Amino acid sequence: MMEGLLRHCTDMEVEKNYVDSHGQSEVAFAFCHLLGYKLMPRLKAIHTQKLYRPESGMTDAYTNLLHVLKRPINWELIRQQYDQMMKYATALRLGTAETEAILKRFTRNNLKHPTYQALGELGKAVKTIFLCEYLHSEELRREINAGLNVVENWNSANGFIFYGKGGEIATNRMEDQEMAVLSLHLLQNCLVYINTIMFQNVLSEKKWFDLMTPEDLRAVTPLIYTHVNPYGTFRLDMKERIPLEGELA
Numbered sequence: 001m002m003e004g005l006l007r008h009c010t011d012m013e014v015e016k017n018y019v020d021s022h023g024q025s026e027v028a029f030a031f032c033h034l035l036g037y038k039l040m041p042r043l044k045a046i047h048t049q050k051l052y053r054p055e056s057g058m059t060d061a062y063t064n065l066l067h068v069l070k071r072p073i074n075w076e077l078i079r080q081q082y083d084q085m086m087k088y089a090t091a092l093r094l095g096t097a098e099t100e101a102i103l104k105r106f107t108r109n110n111l112k113h114p115t116y117q118a119l120g121e122l123g124k125a126v127k128t129i130f131l132c133e134y135l136h137s138e139e140l141r142r143e144i145n146a147g148l149n150v151v152e153n154w155n156s157a158n159g160f161i162f163y164g165k166g167g168e169i170a171t172n173r174m175e176d177q178e179m180a181v182l183s184l185h186l187l188q189n190c191l192v193y194i195n196t197i198m199f200q201n202v203l204s205e206k207k208w209f210d211l212m213t214p215e216d217l218r219a220v221t222p223l224i225y226t227h228v229n230p231y232g233t234f235r236l237d238m239k240e241r242i243p244l245e246g247e248l249a
Helices: 002-006 026-035 059-065 075-080 082-094 099-103 114-136 138-161 174-203 214-219 243-248
Strands: 016-020 038-042 051-053 069-072
Touching: 002 026, 002 082, 002 099, 016 138, 026 038, 026 082, 026 114, 038 114, 038 138, 051 114, 075 082, 075 114, 082 099, 082 114, 114 138, 138 174
Parallel strands: 016 038, 051 069
Antiparallel strands: none
């Protein structure tokens, strides 16, 4: 999740990152906060989540939440380890160290690492704030679900166009793996390109464009594939151009 967030190789200005339950952790919440992103998970077992008190001695302030409240956040530990946390976050952002190598230091095998403990405390605080917003706002829950549905739809498209051998890379040879993934990327780009041209061709006609509501325009996406038949024999004529592009020109 962190690698894709930091190095997506696009011109996007990422503000939020939608993930499923397994794409989040307290350390992930901490790093995303330090890097200026909002981690937005769709939590499956929401009933098992716990909230952390901002300060000690606040039991009476949240009498309705006693069953889900845990100990207060250790802010002093966060203050002590702040420089170290920022050092690791900066290394992640600049790519001076591999993301996997850095994050391997902050697993349950290093529970006594002071920086790991501080990241856990910061993550608990950020996650508690997120959980309160998540439970309070139906609009936020809908936003996260809709964002993840876009990703799930594209994962389905990948499985659809990468259907050979059950969609699996059945080789240990690095060269063959790279060729398979590059071929998948090429198919993805071609599919998006053709779909975009088709949409432009239709919406360039005023009668169709005028029928579109703001909700319709918001739902337009080139990540569709149900109109594609992946089976059979395809005879390519490299001298022939796509007629849609000529009509738009």
